[in-house]
Amino acid sequence: MDESAVSSDPVIALLLDEVVVKDWCKRTFKNIIAELKPIYNLNVEEVKERSNVLLKFTxxxxxxxxxxxxxxxxxKGSLSAQL
Incomplete structure (x- = not known):
């Protein structure tokens, strides 16, 4: 994220923080994986019945x-990316 980006709005300032964004992505991805695990233990017909849930995950x-x-x-092009 742009390290020079600032905002007086605390919500926007929080969203501009790359650590918060990365943590959200990790947490969301882990939650999706946890929700998908039980689906993979189902038979084909049960998976077909839950196709709408799979579309939600998509x-x-x-x-x-x-x-x-x-x-x-x-x-891209920043020193952080090269490190």
């Missing part, structure tokens, strides 16, 4: 991907 993973892409783009 959307959540796409959101995480978007956040990570923005985070990565903010590092």
């Amino acid at each position: 959307a959540r993973l796409a959101c995480i991907l978007s956040v990570l892409e923005v985070l990565e783009s903010s590092f």
Whole structure:
């Protein structure tokens, strides 16, 4: 994230903190994995019945991907990215 970015709004200031964003991504991904584990123990018919749940996870993973892409783009060419 842009280290020079600041905001007087505490919520926006928190969101500008890359550590908070990374922690959110990790936590969200771990929660998705935990919710998916029981589905993989089901038979094919039961998995088909829960296809709507799997689509929900697809959307959540796409959101995480978007956040990570923005985070990565903010590092391109910076010293932090090289380290």
